[in-house]
Amino acid sequence: MRQRLEGLLRQALTRSKEGGALKLESLPPLIFEIPRDSKFGDLASTVALGLAKSERMKPRDIAQLIIDHIDDPDELIADTEIAGPGYINFRFSSNFWRRCLMDLETDACGIADQGQGRKVLVEFVSANPTGPLHVGHGRGAVLGDGVSRLLAATGYSVTREYYINDAGKQIDTLAASSLARLRQAFGEECDIPEDGYPGEYLVELMTEQRDTALAQIAAEVKAPVPEGASAVAAFLDEHGDVAARVCGELAATLLLARIVDDMSALAVQMDTFVSERELRDKGVVGKALDELQSAGFLYEEDGARWFRSTDFGDEKDRVIERSDGALTYFAADIGYHREKLSRGFDELIDIWGADHHGYIARVAASLRALGADAERFRVLLVQLVRLTRGGEPVRMGKRSGEFVTLREVVDEVGADATRFFFLMRKGDSQLDFDLDLAVKQSSENPVFYVQYAHARICSIFRQAESDGLTIPDAESAPLHRLEAATEQELIKTLAIYADTVAEAAAEREPHRVVFYLTDLAARFHRFYNQERVMVDDAELSAARLCLARSTQIVLRHGLKLVGLGVPETM
RNA sequence: GCCCUCGUAGCUCAGUUGGAUAGAGCACAGGAUUCCUAAUCCUGGGGUCACAGGUUCAAUUCCUGUCGGGGGCACCA
Numbered sequence: 001m002r003q004r005l006e007g008l009l010r011q012a013l014t015r016s017k018e019g020g021a022l023k024l025e026s027l028p029p030l031i032f033e034i035p036r037d038s039k040f041g042d043l044a045s046t047v048a049l050g051l052a053k054s055e056r057m058k059p060r061d062i063a064q065l066i067i068d069h070i071d072d073p074d075e076l077i078a079d080t081e082i083a084g085p086g087y088i089n090f091r092f093s094s095n096f097w098r099r100c101l102m103d104l105e106t107d108a109c110g111i112a113d114q115g116q117g118r119k120v121l122v123e124f125v126s127a128n129p130t131g132p133l134h135v136g137h138g139r140g141a142v143l144g145d146g147v148s149r150l151l152a153a154t155g156y157s158v159t160r161e162y163y164i165n166d167a168g169k170q171i172d173t174l175a176a177s178s179l180a181r182l183r184q185a186f187g188e189e190c191d192i193p194e195d196g197y198p199g200e201y202l203v204e205l206m207t208e209q210r211d212t213a214l215a216q217i218a219a220e221v222k223a224p225v226p227e228g229a230s231a232v233a234a235f236l237d238e239h240g241d242v243a244a245r246v247c248g249e250l251a252a253t254l255l256l257a258r259i260v261d262d263m264s265a266l267a268v269q270m271d272t273f274v275s276e277r278e279l280r281d282k283g284v285v286g287k288a289l290d291e292l293q294s295a296g297f298l299y300e301e302d303g304a305r306w307f308r309s310t311d312f313g314d315e316k317d318r319v320i321e322r323s324d325g326a327l328t329y330f331a332a333d334i335g336y337h338r339e340k341l342s343r344g345f346d347e348l349i350d351i352w353g354a355d356h357h358g359y360i361a362r363v364a365a366s367l368r369a370l371g372a373d374a375e376r377f378r379v380l381l382v383q384l385v386r387l388t389r390g391g392e393p394v395r396m397g398k399r400s401g402e403f404v405t406l407r408e409v410v411d412e413v414g415a416d417a418t419r420f421f422f423l424m425r426k427g428d429s430q431l432d433f434d435l436d437l438a439v440k441q442s443s444e445n446p447v448f449y450v451q452y453a454h455a456r457i458c459s460i461f462r463q464a465e466s467d468g469l470t471i472p473d474a475e476s477a478p479l480h481r482l483e484a485a486t487e488q489e490l491i492k493t494l495a496i497y498a499d500t501v502a503e504a505a506a507e508r509e510p511h512r513v514v515f516y517l518t519d520l521a522a523r524f525h526r527f528y529n530q531e532r533v534m535v536d537d538a539e540l541s542a543a544r545l546c547l548a549r550s551t552q553i554v555l556r557h558g559l560k561l562v563g564l565g566v567p568e569t570m
Numbered sequence: 571g572c573c574c575u576c577g578u579a580g581c582u583c584a585g586u587u588g589g590a591u592a593g594a595g596c597a598c599a600g601g602a603u604u605c606c607u608a609a610u611c612c613u614g615g616g617g618u619c620a621c622a623g624g625u626u627c628a629a630u631u632c633c634u635g636u637c638g639g640g641g642g643c644a645c646c647a
Contacts, residue, residue: 002586033586046588046589049589050588085627085628303645322645329646354575354641355641356641424595430639430641448609452609456610459607463606464606512584518594526610530612532605
């Protein structure tokens with residue numbers, strides 16, 4: 001809707017300028033709003049208010065000038081009025097609404113191609129493969145997926161990537177913990193390391209993989225597989241390092257597979273997986289550091305190597321190589337992000353937990369130092385989820401071993417309800433997830449409200465079909481018969497779908513689509529309760545069937561856009 | 571101590587990027603179905619937009635400060 005009026009207004013402004021009526025050093029942003037009260041028209045613009053100062057004219061006079069310069073050959077605008085301090089209120093003709101509905105019947109549902117094929121890499125979840133995903137990861141997964149879907153729908157070429165942190169201390173810890181569990185699986189008395197991962201999932205995993213693991217270790221050291229508890233214990237003592245490595249790799253691989261499975265239960269799919277270890281082995285990290293070195297951004301101090309990130313807006317310099325010679329996590333991240341850019345992406349989006357926000361400045365600094373435009377890197381923070389049960393906080397963490405896994409929640413409340421719950425909130429707002437409440441309310445989750453609207457429409461169409469009625473398309477439907485207030489409101493809501501998606505994509509905020517869908521469903525339910533779709537008047541029925549079809553199109557498109565199911569019956 | 575972020579109805583949250591009388595769901599009270607799905611709809615009460623200044627014709631929105639919640643300030647990952 002906005003897009004259509006924008007063209008006309010922009011033209012009017014250009015003509016005013018050419019005719020000398022307005023100076024217009026630059027074309028002002030065209031800000032529209034949908035008036036709360038329909039007596040102020042269908043859409044209002046504040047352009048004239050914004051121009052008052054630079055033009056040194058009264059806003060109302062400017063508004064009049066603009067209106068006088070509008071050229072509207074298709075008669076899309078039925079009426080304009082200048083109101084209040086200088087609003088221009090537009091009322092549209094049935095022609096206009098017809099075009100909006102016709103837009104919805106196109107492949108892209110009238111959504112503009114903002115992305116123009118620009119390549120975007122969205123990196124999200126990227127949880128260490130040291131345990132199952134927990135509820136907090138779910139939020140990042142759903143947000144990253146939602147943003148990806150939004151960008152894909154608006155013309156971007158999107159790649160979803162998972163960065164596997166399979167190097168470094170956490171993996172060493174996993175290796176030691178899983179080796180201990182392996183020993184236990186063979187009947188040995190063995191405690192897991194003090195700061196290891198105590199979770200039950202490792203016990204299950206290593207018990208199940210007991211023989212596989214032992215066979216792999218034996219193969220690596222080219223020794224026969226030991227038999228009997230004491231022989232196994234002696235064998236593992238002798239080849240402790242290899243055993244730990246094999247256990248760690250085995251556990252990481254299987255845990256990652258489980259993570260992938262957990263994500264797909266939430267309808268989240270990745271396109272690519274990148275391994276930190278592989279990047280390091282391929283020399284990607286070293287190359288990036290060499291570049292920084294030769295550009296003069298690295299220096300030695302206190303026996304460590306530092307990156308002069310303060311030159312690029314960070315608040316302090318950062319260590320990239322510790323005095324013991326080990327590279328820091330940050331060094332790996334520099335290499336990874338450089339590698340992402342080298343793959344030809346126009347834009348990198350990272351989705352991080354809010355506890356990493358202090359990290360943004362240094363990664364951005366490293367990219368700038370490597371010559372990349374800072375605009376191309378953007379981090380979306382997702383606030384941590386505070387898990388409660390009956391109002392009491394649930395302590396969680398791999399360290400404590402207590403877990404509420406994402407999978408448990410999805411199994412209990414369902415994928416759609418879980419997705420909707422996360423997508424209803426802006427990513428940067430804090431979120432309490434009450435387990436008891438989530439289960440209790442899963443049956444009244446608003447997602448069903450939206451899906452029910454779609455199912456209802458399908459039901460109407462089943463009825464229409466058995467009555468031998470056909471649904472006209474928007475071009476030929478007698479839309480002038482849709483005069484009821486509920487019908488008008490519904491049409492207007494349908495007309496702003498493409499605008500809503502465009503804004504949501506531009507802001508990377510999927511929750512806007514979710515709110516829109518809830519609003520659309522509400523308007524449809526209202527219409528449905530007040531008017532009968534199929535009535536004796538064939539023309540009126542045709543118009544209402546068309547309206548229902550348009551609503552169905554948008555509901556289906558919108559539900560898919562946020563990754564939700566589109567049921568035909570409920 | 572410094573930095574980031576949030577503070578809107580009893581609760582959970584939106585608020586069209588600075589515009590007209592601040593909205594929705596839940597909860598609470600009452601009502602609607604001879605007919606396309608009642609997982610629906612209608613009516614009602616509820617607010618100093620944390621607080622105080624500032625910018626502006628116009629501030630919930632931008633700036634500064636105060637208070638409060640959360641997070642971050644490692645040769646950790």
